[in-house]
Amino acid sequence: MKSQEFDWRSACPISSGLDLLGDKWSLIIIRDLITHGTRTYSEFLESPEQISTNILAERLRMLTSMNLIERVDPNGAARNNAFQLTPSGAALRPTLEALGNWSQKYLKSFHPEIVSLD
Amino acid sequence: MKSQEFDWRSACPISSGLDLLGDKWSLIIIRDLITHGTRTYSEFLESPEQISTNILAERLRMLTSMNLIERVDPNGAARNNAFQLTPSGAALRPTLEALGNWSQKYLKSFHPEIVSLD
DNA sequence: AGTATTAACTTGCATTTCACAAGTTAGCCT
DNA sequence: AGGCTAACTTGTGAAATGCAAGTTAATACT
Numbered sequence: 001m002k003s004q005e006f007d008w009r010s011a012c013p014i015s016s017g018l019d020l021l022g023d024k025w026s027l028i029i030i031r032d033l034i035t036h037g038t039r040t041y042s043e044f045l046e047s048p049e050q051i052s053t054n055i056l057a058e059r060l061r062m063l064t065s066m067n068l069i070e071r072v073d074p075n076g077a078a079r080n081n082a083f084q085l086t087p088s089g090a091a092l093r094p095t096l097e098a099l100g101n102w103s104q105k106y107l108k109s110f111h112p113e114i115v116s117l118d
Numbered sequence: 119m120k121s122q123e124f125d126w127r128s129a130c131p132i133s134s135g136l137d138l139l140g141d142k143w144s145l146i147i148i149r150d151l152i153t154h155g156t157r158t159y160s161e162f163l164e165s166p167e168q169i170s171t172n173i174l175a176e177r178l179r180m181l182t183s184m185n186l187i188e189r190v191d192p193n194g195a196a197r198n199n200a201f202q203l204t205p206s207g208a209a210l211r212p213t214l215e216a217l218g219n220w221s222q223k224y225l226k227s228f229h230p231e232i233v234s235l236d
Numbered sequence: 237a238g239t240a241t242t243a244a245c246t247t248g249c250a251t252t253t254c255a256c257a258a259g260t261t262a263g264c265c266t
Numbered sequence: 267a268g269g270c271t272a273a274c275t276t277g278t279g280a281a282a283t284g285c286a287a288g289t290t291a292a293t294a295c296t
Binding site for chain 2 (some may be wrong): 004006008010011012013014015016017018019020021022023024026027028031047048049050067068072080088091092094095096098099100101102103104105106110111113114115116
Binding site for chain 4 (some may be wrong): 040055057081
């Protein structure tokens with residue numbers, strides 16, 4: 001079980017950001033927290049992208065260990081203890097907005113169903 | 119060999135962007151083209167992140183099929199025929215800048231070697 | 237003109253990550 | 267106290283990735 005051990009590929013900030021968040025799920029979790037404020041484990045599972053439970057648990061652990069998210073009640077039990085963004089996680093909003101804007105503009109031809117708000 | 123077939127997980131633009139670019143390598147290729155203008159296959163291999171040849175070839179094919187990059191000489195042979203960004207690929211610059219800025223600000227404590235410019 | 241060199245790949249295989257289904261644990265409710 | 271269910275964990279097969287080696291064809295060299 002390796003928690004916050006990352007093999008940083010280089011000193012480049014972009015590549016380092018991707019070392020952390022460059023996968024299909026981490027930023028989906030951040031997006032859900034940006035749009036909903038807080039989310040419990042089972043609420044994450046309700047998102048249309050259908051993350052699987054083991055991946056969700058691992059990503060929540062990882063994002064917590066990297067201080068992007070935290071429990072709403074830090075000392076409470078897990079049950080119904082939602083997650084929320086830390087300042088660090090919340091600071092990803094511009095990145096997600098930029099990506100969303102790009103997708104709307106350049107992905108419509110490949111994916112006509114794409115919508116304007118998530 | 120499936121080219122531009124994607125299983126879009128939802129109609130959300132953020133998730134759709136990640137369907138395409140949510141991996142460790144695609145945006146590294148875009149970054150190299152943003153910072154260098156054009157790059158040949160072997161120049162991509164020289165980047166410090168050390169992409170492997172099969173992944174590079176597949177991503178170049180994918181990014182080409184999605185019209186984010188193109189050959190500098192569209193009808194020329196492959197040898198020394200560099201790649202460049204299309205308008206679509208170039209439009210990812212704000213996304214990468216946002217991610218790079220975030221990383222510089224919030225990843226330094228975990229990755230002290232991180233630099234300001236790539 | 238013929239040969240050597242090398243850029244741009246492809247192929248095969250081991251390793252890691254991921255997806256899917258099922259099982260487990262522990263708060264909470266009545 | 268017994269059942270329900272949120273929050274996970276575990277197991278297994280499939281897919282993606284990493285690594286080393288091999289192939290092809292355009293250019294360079296003599």
